[in-house]
Amino acid sequence: MKKYWKYVKPYLPAFIIGPILMITEVIGEVLLPSLMADIINIGAANQDVPYIIGRGIIMVLTAVVMMIGGVGGAYFSAKASISFAADLREDVFKKVQQFSFSNIDTFSTGSLVTRLTNDITQVQNVLMMMLRLMLRAPGMLIGAVIMAFVMNASLATIILIVIPLLGLAIACVIRVGFPRFDTMQKKIDRLNSTVQEALTNVRVIKSFVRGSYEEERFQESNRDLKEASLHAFRVVILMMPIMMLAMNVTTLAVVWFGGKQILAGSMPVGDLTAFTTYIVQVLMSLMMLAMVLLQSSRAVASLKRINEVLHTEIDLTDEKAARKDAEVTNGKIEFKNVSFRYYKNNHEKVLDDISFVVEPGQTVGIIGSTGSGKTTLVQMIPRLYDVDDGQVLVDDIDVRDYSLKHLRNGVGMVLQKNVLFSGTILENLQWGDEEAGEEQVMEAARAAQADDFVKSFTDGYETELGQGGVNVSGGQKQRLCIARALLKKPKILILDDSTSAVDTATEKRIRESFGTTLKDTTKLIIAQRITSVMDSDLILVLEEGRIAGMGKHEDLMSACIPYQEIYNSQMEAAKEAGALQNVKEVQA
Ligand SMILES: Nc1ncnc2c1ncn2[C@@H]1O[C@H](COP(=O)(O)OP(=O)(O)OP(=O)(O)O)[C@@H](O)[C@H]1O
Ligand SMILES: [Mg+2]
Numbered sequence: 001m002k003k004y005w006k007y008v009k010p011y012l013p014a015f016i017i018g019p020i021l022m023i024t025e026v027i028g029e030v031l032l033p034s035l036m037a038d039i040i041n042i043g044a045a046n047q048d049v050p051y052i053i054g055r056g057i058i059m060v061l062t063a064v065v066m067m068i069g070g071v072g073g074a075y076f077s078a079k080a081s082i083s084f085a086a087d088l089r090e091d092v093f094k095k096v097q098q099f100s101f102s103n104i105d106t107f108s109t110g111s112l113v114t115r116l117t118n119d120i121t122q123v124q125n126v127l128m129m130m131l132r133l134m135l136r137a138p139g140m141l142i143g144a145v146i147m148a149f150v151m152n153a154s155l156a157t158i159i160l161i162v163i164p165l166l167g168l169a170i171a172c173v174i175r176v177g178f179p180r181f182d183t184m185q186k187k188i189d190r191l192n193s194t195v196q197e198a199l200t201n202v203r204v205i206k207s208f209v210r211g212s213y214e215e216e217r218f219q220e221s222n223r224d225l226k227e228a229s230l231h232a233f234r235v236v237i238l239m240m241p242i243m244m245l246a247m248n249v250t251t252l253a254v255v256w257f258g259g260k261q262i263l264a265g266s267m268p269v270g271d272l273t274a275f276t277t278y279i280v281q282v283l284m285s286l287m288m289l290a291m292v293l294l295q296s297s298r299a300v301a302s303l304k305r306i307n308e309v310l311h312t313e314i315d316l317t318d319e320k321a322a323r324k325d326a327e328v329t330n331g332k333i334e335f336k337n338v339s340f341r342y343y344k345n346n347h348e349k350v351l352d353d354i355s356f357v358v359e360p361g362q363t364v365g366i367i368g369s370t371g372s373g374k375t376t377l378v379q380m381i382p383r384l385y386d387v388d389d390g391q392v393l394v395d396d397i398d399v400r401d402y403s404l405k406h407l408r409n410g411v412g413m414v415l416q417k418n419v420l421f422s423g424t425i426l427e428n429l430q431w432g433d434e435e436a437g438e439e440q441v442m443e444a445a446r447a448a449q450a451d452d453f454v455k456s457f458t459d460g461y462e463t464e465l466g467q468g469g470v471n472v473s474g475g476q477k478q479r480l481c482i483a484r485a486l487l488k489k490p491k492i493l494i495l496d497d498s499t500s501a502v503d504t505a506t507e508k509r510i511r512e513s514f515g516t517t518l519k520d521t522t523k524l525i526i527a528q529r530i531t532s533v534m535d536s537d538l539i540l541v542l543e544e545g546r547i548a549g550m551g552k553h554e555d556l557m558s559a560c561i562p563y564q565e566i567y568n569s570q571m572e573a574a575k576e577a578g579a580l581q582n583v584k585e586v587q588a
Contacts (some may be wrong), residue, residue: 003310007084014083018076019135024069026139028062029281030147033274035059037151040270077131085124092116092309100316101384102342107309109200110193115309118188119302126292126299133288141285144278151271151278155258159282162250166283169242170290173235178297180232185301187225194221203470239290247283251276316386323401328410330360330395331491331522338380338390350376352545354390358538360491363514363523365533367566368542374526375416377542378494381524382411394492412490414498416526418481420469425454426461428469428480432487441487447513448483449506450476474501482510486518494524499532507532530570539563 008015035055043052096112148156198205198214205214254276261267318324340351350373358364366374379385380392383399392399399407412432420428429441436444441461445451453476457463469477478498485493493514499507511532514523527533534553541549541556541563549560556563 004084004088007087008080010087011080011083014076014080015131018073018080018131021069021073021076022132022136023139025066025073026136026143028066028069029140030143031062032059033277034147034151035062036277037268037270037274040273041268044270045268073132073136077128080131081124081128084127085120088123088306089116089120092120092306095310095312098314098317099312100314101379102315103312105342106312108193108196110196111189112309113196114189114192115305118192119185119305122185122302123299123306126295129295130292133292137285137288137292140281141289144281144285148275148278148282151275152258152261152267155254155261155267155275158250158253158257159279162246163282163286166243166246166286169246170239170286170293173239173242173290174293174297177232177235177294180228180235181294181298182301184225184228184232185298185305187221187228189305191218191221191225194218236294239287239294243283243287247280250279250283254279316383318400318402318404321401321403323397324403324406326395326397326402327406328394328402328491331410331520332360332393332395333358333381333492333522333524334391334393334396335377335380336391336393338377338387338392340376340380340385340388342376342385344388348545349388350545351380351387354545354547356538356540356547356550358522358524360522361520362537363525363535365536365539366524366526366542367528367530367533367539367563368548369566370528372542373545374542375496376545378413378496378524378526381492381494382408382413409488410490411492411494412485412488413494414478414481414485414496416496416498418478418498420465420472420477420480420484422465422467424459424462424464425457425480428465429461429484429487432484433489436487441483443517444483444486445480447486447510447517448479449502449510449513450479450483453479475503475506478502479506479510490521492522492524493518494526496526497528498526500528504529504531511535530567541566 035058039052039055042048043055093116096116099107145156145159148159194214194217198218205211255272258267258272258275262269262272334357335354338351338354339349341347341349354377366377368374376385380387381394381399383402383404386400394402394407394410421431426438426441429444430436432444433440438461442451445454454461454463463471465471469480472480478501482495482498485495499510502510514521525533525536533539537552539549539551539553539556540547541560543562548562549556551559557567
C-alpha cells in the first residue's frame with residue numbers, strides 16, 4: 001500500500017473531500033423518511049397544512065443539499081481516481097521504456113498493453129466506486145439501523161435477523177467470485193495478445209493464407225473469455241435475486257408485524273412507510289458493500305499484474321557505471337573473450353569466446369550462416385544485452401562503465417528488423433537528430449542513396465509514411481533507416497543486414513559514399529553477400545557463435561575454409577543466375 005501513497009499524495013484533498021461530500025447524501029437519505037413520517041403522522045392526521053408545507057420545504061432543501069453533496073462527491077472521487085490512474089499509467093509506461101531487451105522478452109506486447117490500459121482502468125473504476133461508497137454505504141447502513149431502532153425497537157429486531165443471514169450469503173458470493181475474476185483478467189490478456197499479434201502481422205497472415213487459422217485462434221480466445229466472464233458474472237447475477245428476495249421477505253415481515261402494531265394502536269401509520277424505507281436502505285447499503293468488495297477483487301487481480309511490471313528488475317542499467325561522464329570519441333572496439341547465452345540455464349552459448357580489435361575508422365564485415373550469432377554479437381556493443389563472460393570495450397572503456405545515454409548516442413545501429421514510424425519521411429529521419437535541418441537530412445539521405453527516390457515522390461520529404469513504413473519498398477525502407485542512423489553522426493555505425501533488400505549496384509554506391517562521408521566512423525557491416533564485405537579492412541567469419549576466421553578477403557581466401565565455402569557457393573549461384581557480371585563490377 002505504501003508504494004501507492006505517491007499517487008494519492010498530490011490529490012489528497014480530492015481523496016478526502018470526495019467521500020466526505022458523499023456523507024451529505026447519507027444524512028439526507030436518513031432524514032427524508034422521518035420527515036415524511038412526520039407529515040403523515042402529524043400534518044395529515046391533524047390536517048395541519050402549514051405544518052405540511054413547512055416539512056415539505058425542509059424536505060426540498062434537504063434534497064437540494066443532497067444533490068450538491070452528491071455531485072461534488074462524485075466529482076472529487078472521479079478527479080482523485082482518474083489522476084491516480086494517470087500517474088500510475090505514466091510510471092508503468094516509464095518502467096516499460098526502461099526495460100532491457102531481455103526484460104521485454106519475458107512479457108508479451110499484448111500483455112503489456114492490457115496492463116497499461118485495461119488493468120489500470122479497472123483499478124481506476126474500482127477506486128472511484130470505493131471513494132463514493134466507502135463512507136456512504138456504511139453510513140447509510142448505520143444511519144438506517146439507528147433510525148429504525150429509534151423509531152420502533154421491537155420492529156427493528158427483524159433487521160438483526162436479516163443482516164447476518166444476508167452477510168453470510170454475500171460472503172459466499174465473494175468467496176466464489178474472487179478467483180473467477182482473476183481468471184477472467186488472464187483471459188482478457190490472452191485475447192489482447194492474440195489481437196495484437198494478428199493485427200501487427202496482418203500482411204504475413206494474409207500472404208500465408210493463415211487468416212482462417214488466426215480467426216480460429218481468436219475465436220478460441222474470445223470463447224474462453226466469454227466463458228470465463230459468464231462464469232464470473234453468474235455469481236454476481238445471483239446476488240440481485242438474493243437481495244430482492246431478502247428485501248421482499250423483510251418488507252413483508254415489517255408490514256405484517258407493523259400492521260398488527262398499528263391495529264393495536266401502538267404505532268402511527270406514518271412510521272410504517274418510513275420503516276420500510278429504512279429496511280430497503282439497510283439492504284441497499286449491504287448490496288453496495290458487496291459490490292465494492294466483489295469489484296475490488298477484480299482490481300486486486302489487476303493491481304497484481306501492474307505490480308509485476310513495476311517490480312520487474314531491470315537487468316541492464318547504468319547505475320553502477322564508473323565513467324558516467326565518458327563519451328564515445330574515437331570508435332575503437334575491442335571484444336575480450338566474450339561469451340553470451342540468451343537463456344542462462346544450461347543452454348548452449350550463442351557467443352563463445354569471441355575476441356577481436358577494431359581500430360577507429362575501420363570497416364569490419366561480419367559474415368556467417370544464419371543463426372551463427374552475428375546479430376547477437378553486435379548487440380553487445382550498444383549494450384542491448386550484457387555479456388555473460390569477458391568484456392566489450394569501446395575506446396578502451398568497458399561498455400558497462402558508460403552511461404547508457406552516452407554509449408548509445410555514440411553507436412548508431414540499423415537493426416535487422418527495423419521499423420519507421422508514422423509521420424513524414426523528414427520527421428522519421430530527424431529521429432536520428434532532432435535538431436538536424438533539411439539540408440543535413442538530405443545529406444544523410446544522399447549518403448544512404450535515399451535522396452533520389454524520396455525526391456521522386458510527389459511530396460518529397462513531406463511524404464507521409466504509414467505505420468511501420470508500409471508505403472515504401474523494402475529496399476527504400478532500409479535506405480531510410482540507414483539515413484536515420486547516419487544523422488546521429490555516430491562514432492560507430494552498425495548495419496545489421498541493412499542492405500539485404502537493396503540491389504548490388506546501389507549497395508556499392510552506399511559503401512562508396514561511406515568511404516567519404518564516414519571516414520572517421522568505425523563501421524560494422526553484417527551481410528549475407530560476400531560482395532558486401534569483401535573490401536573491408538577486417539572480415540569476421542562466424543560459425544555457431546565462434547570466430548572461424550578473421551582477416552582481409554585475400555587472407556581468408558587462402559586460409560579460412562568456411563569463408564572459401566561461402567565464397568564459392570555464392571559465386572556459383574551468381575554464375576547460375578547469370579549475374580557474374582555484377583560481381584565483377586563490384587570487385588573492380
Ligand atoms: N531474443 C532471443 N532470445 C533467445 N534466443 C535468441 C534470441 N535472438 C536470437 N536467439 C538465438 O541466438 C542464435 C543466434 O542468433 P542471431 O540473431 O545472433 O543470428 P544471426 O547470425 O544474426 O542470424 P541471421 O543471419 O539469420 O540474422 C540463434 O540460434 C537464435 O535462435
Ligand atoms: Mg541477424
